[in-house]
Amino acid sequence: MPQITVTTRSGEKHVLEAAVNQTLMEVIRDSSIDGMDAICGGCCSCATCHIYVDPDFVDQLPPVSEDEEILLDGSNHRKPEVSRLSCQIRVSDSLNGLVLQIAPED
Amino acid sequence: MTNFATADFFTDTSLIENPFPYFEYLRSQGPIARLPHRNVLAVTGYAEALEILNDPQTFSSANAATGPIPDLPFEPEGDDITEQLNAHRDEMIATGLVVAKDGKEHANHRSLMMNLFTPTRLKSNEEYMWTLADTLLDSFVDRGHCDLIAEYATPFATLVIADLLGIPENDRITFCEKLGPPPGAVGGEVDYMDAQVLGMSFLFEYFGQYLAERREQSKGDILSQFAQAKFPDGSTPSVDDLVWISAFLFGAGQDTTARLLGACLRVFCENPELQKQVRNDRSLIPAFIDEVVRYEGPVKCASRLAVKTTTVAGVEIKAGTTISLLYGACNRDPREFEAPTEIRLNRPNARKHLGFGRGVHTCAGMPLAKAEVTASLNRILDRMTDIKLSEEHHGKPGNQRFTYEPIYTLRALKNLFIEFTSVR
Numbered sequence: 402m403p404q405i406t407v408t409t410r411s412g413e414k415h416v417l418e419a420a421v422n423q424t425l426m427e428v429i430r431d432s433s434i435d436g437m438d439a440i441c442g443g444c445c446s447c448a449t450c451h452i453y454v455d456p457d458f459v460d461q462l463p464p465v466s467e468d469e470e471i472l473l474d475g476s477n478h479r480k481p482e483v484s485r486l487s488c489q490i491r492v493s494d495s496l497n498g499l500v501l502q503i504a505p506e507d
Numbered sequence: 508m509t510n511f512a513t514a515d516f517f518t519d520t521s522l523i524e525n526p527f528p529y530f531e532y533l534r535s536q537g538p539i540a541r542l543p544h545r546n547v548l549a550v551t552g553y554a555e556a557l558e559i560l561n562d563p564q565t566f567s568s569a570n571a572a573t574g575p576i577p578d579l580p581f582e583p584e585g586d587d588i589t590e591q592l593n594a595h596r597d598e599m600i601a602t603g604l605v606v607a608k609d610g611k612e613h614a615n616h617r618s619l620m621m622n623l624f625t626p627t628r629l630k631s632n633e634e635y636m637w638t639l640a641d642t643l644l645d646s647f648v649d650r651g652h653c654d655l656i657a658e659y660a661t662p663f664a665t666l667v668i669a670d671l672l673g674i675p676e677n678d679r680i681t682f683c684e685k686l687g688p689p690p691g692a693v694g695g696e697v698d699y700m701d702a703q704v705l706g707m708s709f710l711f712e713y714f715g716q717y718l719a720e721r722r723e724q725s726k727g728d729i730l731s732q733f734a735q736a737k738f739p740d741g742s743t744p745s746v747d748d749l750v751w752i753s754a755f756l757f758g759a760g761q762d763t764t765a766r767l768l769g770a771c772l773r774v775f776c777e778n779p780e781l782q783k784q785v786r787n788d789r790s791l792i793p794a795f796i797d798e799v800v801r802y803e804g805p806v807k808c809a810s811r812l813a814v815k816t817t818t819v820a821g822v823e824i825k826a827g828t829t830i831s832l833l834y835g836a837c838n839r840d841p842r843e844f845e846a847p848t849e850i851r852l853n854r855p856n857a858r859k860h861l862g863f864g865r866g867v868h869t870c871a872g873m874p875l876a877k878a879e880v881t882a883s884l885n886r887i888l889d890r891m892t893d894i895k896l897s898e899e900h901h902g903k904p905g906n907q908r909f910t911y912e913p914i915y916t917l918r919a920l921k922n923l924f925i926e927f928t929s930v931r
Contacts, residue, residue, distance in 0.1 A: 422739040422740055423614075427614075427867075430561070430866070438859065439869075440858055440859070440863075440865070440869070441869060441873055441874065442864075442865070442866070442867070442868070442869025442870070442871065442873075443617075443621050443869075444620075444621055444622065444623070444624060444625070444869075444871055444873065444874055445621065445622050445625045445626075446624060446625060446626065446873065446874035447858075449858075467627050468622070468625035468626050468627050471626045471627070472626065488621075491739065
């Protein structure tokens, strides 16, 4: 099972087992890590599952869709290149070792 | 007056018009309180509800449609009834609905509804919503009064979802006529409740045909997206799976949205200053909608079934217990929301209410509902000023009465008679 490392808003690091085909949002939400509200439940309609992806992994992620772009654009904490909505990224074996950080709350 | 200690929330019609004093009584018993009937624990605490919603392994959604009625089709045994539930699941009502599924099957079905109501799709549909709002308003606005639910909210919500799904115009009227009230009738007999859920069954024939047509050729609508959809693992859903989801989307989305719009107008009428404030600054509409969902949300009670014995907030929950998540109470939990009975448009945590649920079963139609209510409020405020409750129907200020559908699952205004000055 691919492993991902998540840094919370308070700076704690957690290594999570991620099932292939789950979204990153689901992996984080279903663990007991605090800080991921994911208010819309993965519908690509809020930005409460915003994460920063380690730059080394950016190229392996699916491109940002127009919808994701609109929502990220509405966040006050967007960072170029590394900001993503975790509900829009499905886990695959190639993401083993992924490192990410939960973005601050808007 | 109702004796709260012995009241049966699921049958007592005296708790319909204003359930909030009863909810506060339950809160005084603790955030998770045992009800005297039906092996139910009622949750009024926000944090406790969140803990339960975020633990779908322990709290199944198998009873999500109607909660503790009818009784479980088996006698729970021991501290883990997962296998018993799996063996009897098909005997429970409405378990084909996505709201009542668990685990991988739920994740598969839900994945088909993700990304349906995204910002771009809603934007492309916005013009239709504004035109439809005007068409409906045109039919009564000059007369200066209306029943907002029957004359505007219900047809609006029905026609929007019908259009998005791609239901042919000729069939839309048939659907409106045949759709019965939502499940969860207070005091309803079990057979009747089953019939209510099965009342959706006529939709299956129609949707089966639409989906078969769209597997041949896409029409660019949501049903076409379904017809071509795959589960996350790449497998193809059966037509039957897709029919359940489409019928659910059609049946579930419209009534709650219509009643939410009704609640928004009731709040406007009861708070003229707020009405004025939002009228003058339409950018407040999204915050206003979230506050109304928190304060008067359409989903009053959602249900879960404890499949493993566990403890939440110091309360032991035995496997087999029905959990009634009283969203209407959780959203007024003073530990989470300061001054919970006030509508505050600048509440920092306003969006964190549980009115659309949370976790794996969060309402997939939330973005659509918000878009529909936003468009409607904008056009209503454009075309009506000085919106007031009709004294003839609701009584004089200070002693106003409202009729809500006698349902324990939803908080649904049956009608809302308003008066206003038409804007030309």
